[in-house]
Amino acid sequence: MEDPKRLEEGLGHENKDRNEQFSEKDDKTKGGDGINHEKEETNTVVVVEQKGDHKQLQQQPLVKQKTKRVATLDAFRGLTVALMILVDNAGEAYPRIDHSPWNGCTLADFVMPFFLFIVGVAIALAFKRIPKKRDAVKKIIIRTLKLLFWGILLQGGYSHAPGDLSYGVNMKFIRWCGILQRIALVYMFVALIETLIIKQRQSVVEPNHFTVFTAYQWQWIGGFVAFLIYMITTYALYVPDWSFDVYSHHKLERYMVKCGMRGHLGPACNAVGYVDREVWGINHLYQSPVWSRLKACTLSSPGSGPLREDAPSWCRAPFEPEGLLSTISAILSGTIGVHYGHVLIHFKDHSERLKQWVSMGFGLLIIAIILHFTDAIPINKQLYSFSYVCFTAGAAGIVFSGFYLLIDVWGLRTPFLFLEWIGMNAMLVYVMAAQGIFEGFINGWYYKSPDNTLVYWIQEHVFIKVWHSERLGTLLYVIFAQITFWAVVAGILHRLGIYWKL
Known part of the structure; x- marks a missing residue:
């Protein structure tokens, strides 16, 4: 686009x-x-x-x-895509890096907020000057619709890549939410605020720690409104009993979940899940939630495994990790990213930028740790809790500051070039690698059996058998045959000036 x-x-x-x-x-x-x-x-x-x-x-x-590129933005975006590929494809072999089954934060849980953070930084820079506000709003809406379309196509159930060569989705069970859908809605909300208050923006911000907040008060007001909606709904909404159906051995079984409470933050009776069940319908939610890896659900915890005989009924239930109420909370991740972009615009000295970024990053981490370990608000990716927003945004700010120091201040760009290349073609790598579209295409060419493909042969003979370990072989396959491979492809496309942009 x-x-x-x-x-x-x-x-x-x-x-x-x-x-x-x-x-x-x-x-x-x-x-x-x-x-x-x-x-x-x-x-x-x-x-x-x-x-x-x-x-x-x-x-x-x-x-x-x-002038030179803002290399930190591309490198950070590339890091986020590379992390997504790693945890999506190696998470089953190494459950400790996969999404936390409920409370807590693992490597996989940083991916989504890192995406939203860098989207916010890019929005601040992109909309610094806008010749025609109406055209800008029109293009924001068009880009949002494109992201929604690709999100539903890739995660709605139409594509079965890379393992299943079939395609198509039963509209009764299509999944409306997903990663790109969340990015689209956060992008639209934050970008529209950034665009519509352009005339009220200060062109110059004095080098004061707080002026960058007051100069962009409407962005923070928008984030605060999102925070209020999320917190009030989460703790005040009454969650009644609910039921769901499971098809097992060609027969339909109905399960009941007893709730009748407010402010519950557990898997069964939280307001986040209730809102999604009411808005989207239970059939349109994610059917394999990570909470099934909890100890209450399986003896294989934190890995996946068969459900316990005495597992609670909700262990079999669907849950949407990118749902409506949690997406409203995710707006805060984008808002914090916009703030980091504003600092980059208005503070010209490297040390002043780093002071602003690092102090805010550590401040957010401290808030999150206090909230989590006092059991006030646990860090929880599935609910996108406030402590989770603070913890992951603080981590994003620290990592972003570290990249800026290494790449743009000290000039150590070469070691991070592969991340820059991925970041410059993030959409392409996300679709082809993280969503498995390229592997699905390769798997379409098989010899005698659908399991006898080039992808399977490389996994088995180049990695697993060589290292005599399925876990280590899987990890090395992801690092070299996916992340490194697509970094090289992205680098070649960069040399040719080819980019896939929405």
Whole structure:
């Protein structure tokens, strides 16, 4: 998708004044989110020619100048996509990095908020200047609809890749929510606020720790409203008893879950699940929730396994981890990312930026730890609890600051180039690798048996049998045959100037 004319800041170190400027011209080189990461500048210079007692003034255009990319944005985005590939494909072999079954936070639980954080940073830079507000709003809506379409196509049940060569979805059971759908809704909310209050924005923020908050108070008010809606609904909404059906051995079984309470934060009777059951319908929720890996559900916990004979009924129930109420809470992740982008825009000194980012990051971590270990609000990805927002946003801020220090301050760019390449073509790598579309295509070409494919042969003979370990072989396959492979592909596409943008 063509985004409105927009800007991102150069971070060259040789000429600070020139590199701190912004341009309104589109550049050919764009990142995975369709946002310009370079700027072009065409100015005029007054040339004075003196002939005798007369001076002649001539205006001549300067050569277009480009500044370096904001490499940290691409590297952070690439890290997030690489983490998604790792935990999605190696999480079954290593349950400790897979999503936490309920309370707690694992490596997989950082992926979604990291996505939303970097979307927020990019929004702040993209909408720094907007020539026509109406066009910007139109393009925000169009991009949101595209993300929703791809999200439903990839996670709604239509695609069965990579293991199943069939396709198609029963509309009675289509899943309406998912990763891209959540990103789309958070993007729309945050981007519209950023666009619609453009005239009220301060062009210059004094180097004060709090002015960047007051200058963008409406963004924080929007995030606070989302926080209030989530908290009030979570703790005040009455959750009644509910039932669900399970098809087992060609027969229908109905299970009941007893609730009749408010403010419950456990798997069975929380308001997050109740809202999704009422809004979407229980058939349209995710059918394999991670809570089935809890000790109450399986003896194989924290891994997957058969359900215990005495497992509670809700262990078999569906639950939507990217549902409506939790997406409202996720707006805060995008809002915090926007704040980090505002700091990047208005504070020109590296140390001042890092001071703002790191202090906020550690502050959020401290709040989350206090809330979690006092049992006030446990860290919970499935509910997208407030402590989870603070913990993951704080971690994102610290990692982002570390990348900025290493890549854009110290200039250690080469070790992170593979992440930059992935980040510049994040949508392509997400679809082909994280969603298994490319592997599904390769699996379509088999010899004698659908199980006898190139993917299976590489997994079995190049990794698992060589290392004599299915767990280690699976991990190495994901690292080299998926993450490294797609980093190289993304690097080649970058050299060719090919990007997939929505």
